[in-house]
Structure formats: C-alpha cells, structure tokens
Amino acid sequence: MASQEMEQLVRREYKQGFVTDIESDTAPPGLNEDVIRFISAKKEEPQWMLDWRLAAFEQWKTMAEPDWAHVDFPQVDFQAVSYYSAPKSSEDRPKSLDEVDPKLLETYEKLGIPLHERAALAGVAMDMVFDSVSVTTTFKEQLGEAGVIFCSISEAIREYPDLIKQYLGSVVPVADNFYTALNSAVFSDGSFVFVPKGVTCPMELSTYFRINAENTGQFERTLIICEDNAQVSYLEGCTAPMRDENQLHAAVVELVALENADIKYSTVQNWYPGDEEGKGGIYNFVTKRGECRGDNSKISWTQVETGSAVTWKYPSCVLKGKNSVGEFYSVAVTNNMQQADTGTKMIHIGEGSRSTIISKGISAGRSDQSYRGLVKILPGAKGARNFTQCDSLLIGDQCGAHTFPYQEIGNSTAQVEHEATTSKIGEDQLFYCRQRGISEEDAVNMIVNGFCKDVFKELPMEFAVEAEALLNVSLEGAVG
C-alpha cells in the first residue's frame, strides 16, 4: 500500500465522535450518600431500593479495585466522576417519536440509525438509552400482547417490584467485585426483560446505548429473566462520542434462565477507544453473568468488542441445571493504544452441562489484548463437557496478545479441551489474494473476517453485517 494512503487511514478519526448539545440534568461530581439519594429520588424509587443502594455503597467503600488484569491505566478518581446525567426532557417523557427532542433524533441520524425506519425495517424494538434515561420505547404494545415485559429498569422497579426484589442481585451479588458494588449503588438505567412461561419473544430486543454528557460515567443495569420454556434474543450495541477525558462505564448484566429457557445475548461494543496516542477513551469495566437455573436451559453470549480504551469484561455462565448449556462467542479487536482483558467463565455444577468457548482476538497498533477464561467443573457435574478455542491474530510488531485460560477440573467423567493459537496473517494467504488483484487492505479484511466467521455466524443477521463493517473500520490503517 502506498505510504500516503496508509498515513490517511491511520489518521482516520473516530467516525461517531461528536457531542450533542443538550442541557443535562447532571449530578455534581463525587460519590456520597447524597448523590445516591439524588439518583434514587430522580428515579422516583421506593425506599427499599434506596436502602439497597446505600447498603451497596457501604460495601463498596470497603473494597479495592481489582489489579490482576493485564491492563495499565491511571488510577480512576471516583470522586471526580459525575454519577448521574439525564436529558432535560426526562420530566415529561415523550410518548412518540414526534415528541422526541429533534437534537436527539439528529444524533441518531448521524449515527446512521434513523429510528423509525430502521426499527420498522429490521423488525426490532428499540429501548433507547440516551445517557441514562430511556427516551423512547417502541413496539411495546406488540410485546405486551405476548406477555413480554420490556422496559427500563427504573420503570420495572416502580411497576414490578416483586420481580426486581426476587431477581436483582441474585446472579451477580452486590459485592461480587469492586465495580458491581459501585454499579449497585449508582446504577442509573438499563433494561429489564421478563419472558413468562412458554413464551417465545416475538421479536429481537435491542437497545442502543450511548454516552453523551461530558464527565459522566454510565452505570447500566440489565436484568433478563426467562421463565420455563421461554426464549429471548437480546441485542445491545454501543457507540460513544469523542471526548478527551476518560469516561467510566461499569455495567452489570444479569441473566436468569429457568427450565428449558433459552437466552441469547449479543453485544456490539464500540465505545470511543481514545486517539492513536491513547488519549481519551472509555473505561469499560463490565460484569455480565448468566445463570442456567433450570434443567436443559441455555445461555449464549456473543460479543464483538472493538471499542473502549480499557476493557475488563468476562461474560460468564453458571450452569446449575442438568444438561444446561453455556456458550461464549467473542471477537475482540484492539488497535492503537487500546487494552482489553476479556474472556469468560463457565462454572459447571449440573450433571451433563456443556459449554463452548470460541474467542478470536485481533491486536494491531500498539494495543494489548488478553483472553482470560475459567472453566471450572465441580465434582457433581458428571459428564460435563467443555470445548475452548481461542485464537489470536497479530497485526504489526508493536502489539501484544496473551492467553490466560484457567481450568479447574474436579470430576473424572468431565471432558475439557482447550486449544489456542497465536500467529500473524500468513504471507502466503496475502500473496494468494494479491495475486488475484485484491488490494492488500481488502485482502486483510477478507482474511480477518474469515478468521472471525465462527463468531459472526452466531450473530443475528443485521448485526453480523454491522459487525463485519465495524471490524473493517476498526482495523483501517493497521495493515501494511
């Protein structure tokens, strides 16, 4: 490739970087009981929820940040972060798109997602999270007919307190780690999905998250419950505007699958990764965990991670039910100065439980990426089975790719396989493509997409297309 062209590609700026000027209703920076009371009051929460938050805050104060991950970033000053921000219009929520702030719509426009068209075309209901408050919810009626509850977590706390009390924090305990305690204290919004017995959710549920206000961390809380024989597929995608200061993002996602239930959770994560010198970018410290409580239940995580300056994320499955199934499919791309420490945990408790882990990591630029995974087979998990494959592709000689797979096996009938490879793009593969008149950039894209195919085929169709495009964009300028 001509070096000039290369230069251009390398200097390409984050396409989705812009700031919408909306007057935010923002809490002052800092974290104390008053801020938590403020958030809780803003959300019009009942007393028990406030108490829960305050208890979490007490726990958090006694905890220390985890330091075992293979990432390096300046200490976060938790007192400099503002923990709440909502678009001004939250006082009187828009009932339809017409009532939505035109500036908001403009933002979506720039992102290339004309809400009404796209939602209709794709047949997807969008629970839009713009900063911390759900602004608009579509297709709600259709879901209501099926008996599916799909709303913001704040609404669920007010409308379905019994479900929240029963399930919130039951998969990821408040004090699971430093960031879950923090999230439990200050979470501002997120999604709640409840699929009752025997119901297959009529459409794929999708949420678009987007951080907007300056200096505001976003603390989402998502809870998905699938009762016996129920089924749901949930899609989550993120983009964030360009910003110089690091933004903190500490989400918690909990999934509960009862007997024969099937939950599929897909993520495309494209938070702002920082510029090529590593300035700015999102800190993404996420705890995602699903529990297969019922027999024959299934939880499947699929993620495409291209964004964030620092990622710390391990979507996990606790396989309690007999013959329950856990899956983890991941593509992670890091470029420039990005750092990612990501992977999964599969905890086999139930007899005959099975899990599959396919992880594809691509490191370019001066980025550092680690796969960190745990497969734990308890003595009671007779006949448990795990297959793990994690491959890394290195582009350029300044990046790092690491694998830390933990396997703890306490059962002689279990079968656990792990394989990993690390290599660069084969010269012969590149040559083969070039020789047929395909440009180097296209050839690399083809090879990388082929490398990730096992994961992309798990994504819902419209996401798969987006993911491929995203991958190409993320790697632009990395190849030469």
Place this chain on the structure above:
Amino acid sequence: MSLAEFTDQWLSAVTPQISEGPGWLTDLRQGAVEQFAVLGLPHARLENWKYTDVKALAKRNFSLPGTANASADVESLVNKSSLGLDAIRLVFVDGVFSESASTLGDLPAGVQVLPLAKNANAAKPVLGQVAAANFSGFTALNLAGWQDGVLIDLAANAVLEQPVYLQFVATEQENPVLVQPRILIKAGTHAQATIVEHYAGVEEAANLTNVVTEVDLADGANITHYKLQQESAKQYHIASMHIQQKRDSRFTSHNVCLGGKLARQDIQVELSGEGAEVNLNGLYLGNGRQHLDNHTLVNHNAPHTNSNEDYKGILNDRSRGVFNGRAVVHKDAQKIEAHQSNANLLLSDKAEIDTKPELEIYADDVKCSHGSTTGQLDENALFALRSRGLGEEMARGLLTLAFANEVIDRIEIPAVHDRLEDAVAGRLPEKFNLKGLV
C-alpha cells in the same frame, strides 16, 4: 498465625549455615536472607501459588541435617534406591555428600564435577548467576542456607559421554530436616552432557527438600537433564530449575514427578540467543492425597528461538495436580515457534486438576500454540482392546500406561526408561492388574 510470622522461624533454621564458607559467600547469603525477610514464604494470594498452599508446610519445624549418616542401613538404602546407571555418581544422604557411596571415576579433560560444600570458591562465578534470589521465597531461602550440592563445569567443546547421576536419598529423622541442595551446571561452548537428578528415600522420611538448580549454556552447548522425583509420600519437595541459553544451544528436560506429599517444581528458561531451543517433557502421577504442582516459564528473549513443551498428568484417589505453562515472546523476538501441550487423565471423582497454559506475546512473526485436554480414555481404543478379549480394567490400565509412555518413551537412557516404566506401572491402581505385563 499468618505466614509472615513463620518467616523468622524459618530464617533461624538456616542461620548456622550463613556464616559457613568464604566471605563473598557469607555476603551473598546475607543478601538472600534480606530477600527472604521481604518475600517470606509464598502464599495463595500470589498468582503463581494460587493452587498450592504451603501453609501446612510453613508451620512445621525443620531442623538442619547433621553429618552424613554412614551406617550399613544407609548404604543398603542408597544401593536399593539407585537407578543402577553406568555413570559418574554423587550420592547425597539428607543433602550431605557421601564420599564413600559416590564414584567420581576418571573425568575427561575439561570436565569438573565438584561437591559444593568443600569447593565453594569454585562456584563463585556461577552461583546465583542464573537463578534470581527473589524468584520466590524458597529460592531466597536456598541461597541463604544451601548446605551442599554439586558444580558441574564443562569447558568449551568438552563432551561427557557418561551421564552424571546425582542421587539424593532421604532417611527418617527424629526431627524432620530441611535439605537444601544447590546444583550448578555450567556448559562452555559446544559442550555436551547428560545429568540425572534423582530423589528417593525411605517411606517414613518426612523432610523438606528445597533444591535450586542453575544451568548456564554457552553457544552451541547441549544439555539433557533428567529429574526423577520419587520421594516418599510424606516428603515435601520444592524445586526450581533455572536455565540460561545462549546462541544455538539446546536444552532438553525430562521431569517425572511421582513422589511427595506436596511437590512443587518450577522450571524457568531464558532463551537469550538466536537459534536456542528448549524441550520440556513432563509426567506427573498422583495417588492418595498427593499434591503435585508443575510450573514452567519460557522466555523467548531472542529471535529464532523455539520451545516445545509436553506435560502429561494422571491423577488418582484424592490427589490434585496443578500445571501452569507460560510462554512469553518478548518484543522484537521475531520468528518464534512455541508449542505447549498439557493432557490429563482423572482416574477418580475425588481427584482434581487445575491447569493453565498461558501465552504472552509481544511480537507478531510467531507461531505459538497451546493445547490442554482433560478427559477420559478413547472409547474406540478401549473397544479395540476389549474385542481382543482383555478385561475392561486391564484395557484401561494398558491405555493409561500408554498415555504415560508417550512421555517416558522420550527418555534415552535405557536403565532410566525401564526403571520409570516399572515405577509408573507400579503406581497405577491395582485393579488395572498390570503386573507381569510390563
């Protein structure tokens, strides 16, 4: 009581050793004492000791071994546990060199094999050069208080045809003793040698062996190292081996870990010259409540370096196996091949294996892979044997032995190979009924 509180107790156990020997050594030992005071004994919060808890060990009181016991009993014990090699043989009883039991023979020109306690000054250029004192609390403790050992010094182009057989024999002591051997191997350019480190002893021996081995390979040197650990089921065995490799050198390690109540082996390899290659073969077989931990670390510091690792584990009863293989490819170390494989068989529902094959890569022109499997025997292979009239258990036994043999068959010294195959067969469950077949 926390581990830290035992630090002083452990230090006082090695104190008499510190002032032994020449001044430079005392200084070195004193430095190690300070390191140990900082490090203490490893605890489970350290990533490298996550699965191996030495708390129970830390609480024990070990004293220092006295002079070599030369009774007739010991002599017969030494002969009984010997591998019967045609070799240059050095015998250590509870860590103390036994001249009468050893046969140094005639060494070829350029080769020195020296018991360490009496030849401390000869070790000055080598001691502590490859093994960092602060690698772990145990390495610091060894440097502070090693009692005896050996220096094997090979001049350039020296070729030692006979293996060097280092036989460590443990006896039963009223008060369990802390045995700290130091093994130093220095191979000049293109020098070649084979070294066999062997640990065995009486069944009642309940001592702690804390050994550190340093191997320094100059350009083109070729060393084959055997480590056969057959300590009693009451012994504690902590070992770390550190290897420094220069250009085009080659190091092959066969590490067979059968004994010990708690055994921990660390192997650290620094591939620091182009063309250097290391091969690590390992087998661990646990019975009863044994805890067997193997940690390997290969640092690819230079381009064009290769590493191959194959460790196999068989765990029975309530035994627990730990494997941690780590390969690091450093910046600018291009054209690397690093392969790692760890396979485990669990023979009992109470047995456990914790395995972690790690890759850490900071260069792009590499071919690295690792694989790890834990599972059962191949059902098709079992069927094939059953269809030929073998009983189920015997068929399982044969296949299990064949699994172990993949490692044992790489052993090139026939006497060692045969002894080990017997030893492994003997340690497999009786129901397999392998007697007479091997």
